[in-house]
Amino acid sequence: MNKDKNYYKILEISEDADKRAIKKAYRELARKFHPDINPGNKLYEEKFKEIGEAYSVLVDEKKRTQYDLLRGAIKSKPNAEQVKKQASKAYSEPKPKKEKPEKNFEGIFSNFAGKFAKNFAGTESKKGDDITTDVHISASEAHNGTVRNVNILRTEKCPKCRGKRIINHVSCDKCNATGEISTHKQLNVKIPPKVKENSRIKISGEGNRGVNGGANGDLYLLIHIIKSSFFTYEGLHVHCEIPITPSEAALGGEIQIPSIDGFINMKIPPETRSGQRFKLAREGLPDTNSGKRGDQVITVRVEIPPNLTEKEKELYLELARVRNFNPREHIIFDK
Numbered sequence: 001m002n003k004d005k006n007y008y009k010i011l012e013i014s015e016d017a018d019k020r021a022i023k024k025a026y027r028e029l030a031r032k033f034h035p036d037i038n039p040g041n042k043l044y045e046e047k048f049k050e051i052g053e054a055y056s057v058l059v060d061e062k063k064r065t066q067y068d069l070l071r072g073a074i075k076s077k078p079n080a081e082q083v084k085k086q087a088s089k090a091y092s093e094p095k096p097k098k099e100k101p102e103k104n105f106e107g108i109f110s111n112f113a114g115k116f117a118k119n120f121a122g123t124e125s126k127k128g129d130d131i132t133t134d135v136h137i138s139a140s141e142a143h144n145g146t147v148r149n150v151n152i153l154r155t156e157k158c159p160k161c162r163g164k165r166i167i168n169h170v171s172c173d174k175c176n177a178t179g180e181i182s183t184h185k186q187l188n189v190k191i192p193p194k195v196k197e198n199s200r201i202k203i204s205g206e207g208n209r210g211v212n213g214g215a216n217g218d219l220y221l222l223i224h225i226i227k228s229s230f231f232t233y234e235g236l237h238v239h240c241e242i243p244i245t246p247s248e249a250a251l252g253g254e255i256q257i258p259s260i261d262g263f264i265n266m267k268i269p270p271e272t273r274s275g276q277r278f279k280l281a282r283e284g285l286p287d288t289n290s291g292k293r294g295d296q297v298i299t300v301r302v303e304i305p306p307n308l309t310e311k312e313k314e315l316y317l318e319l320a321r322v323r324n325f326n327p328r329e330h331i332i333f334d335k
């Protein structure tokens with residue numbers, strides 16, 4: 001219902017038109033502007049919708065009263081003149097002859113008018129729209145579950161008129177007589193354990209407000225697990241790749257590596273191969289329920305320093321001379 005539209009004008013009737021006149025006007029106009037008769041004409045389509053809207057409000061006494069109230073057009077009491085006129089009208093006008101059934105129009109009427117009347121009726125209860133909001137969580141939170149404060153914009157019942165659209169016969173200025181307002185809402189939401197990337201978590205009833213007593217829509221949390229450039233996660237286990245120097249690989253040593261808790265020490269055994277994997281037990285993600293932790297799995301990669309100096313080259317040659325090592329001698333090249 002839109003109080004800024006003049007439904008009487010749209011239906012080309014006077015403000016005191018009775019139900020029969022409203023119906024008659026509607027039928028004539030609906031036929032004239034029907035989309036089936038004027039296919040592809042956007043203007044006519046709009047007009048047809050507008051006629052349907054006007055009709056659905058004016059033909060319903062309750063809604064018509066409310067509409068009149070909203071427009072501030074209603075008189076506190078109909079004056080005597082009006083009453084008399086109406087009475088005489090009712091008396092003098094014979095019941096209209098039953099209009100010939102117009103098959104074509106009846107069909108149109110039930111298909112379109114019914115639909116539009118429903119759309120604009122305003123009394124049909126309708127579930128509010130759902131809202132989806134993105135939530136970014138860490139891998140640990142994805143495993144263990146977490147709580148988050150999410151900010152959403154949703155429609156709620158107008159607090160001033162309590163959804164009634166009018167206060168003391170005056171249209172509510174807070175909600176422009178719509179009965180609802182759009183408002184930012186902060187919600188504390190619970191994210192269950194073991195959610196996956198793109199999981200959708202439903203929070204019932206926290207979506208947009210239902211219409212005419214309809215249920216509220218639902219809120220959906222669309223889960224995004226924050227990706228690390230360094231770690232990959234596999235359940236509670238954490239994987240990463242660590243570069244080591246040729247001498248660390250050959251002689252072994254203790255190096256510092258990043259873990260999910262910060263830097264930790266790790267022993268590289270002598271004669272470590274590039275690509276070798278090591279497991280650091282219980283350095284993975286914690287399971288808050290059992291208290292257990294996953295492991296950190298480290299793949300080492302031997303990295304040759306770039307821009308070798310003459311001295312370094314000399315030493316590598318020296319190494320090659322002392323040890324005649326052929327790492328390919330045991331490879332069997334079968335196809």
Ligand SMILES: [Zn+2]
Binds near residue numbers: 161162163176178
């Ligand atoms: Zn209000």
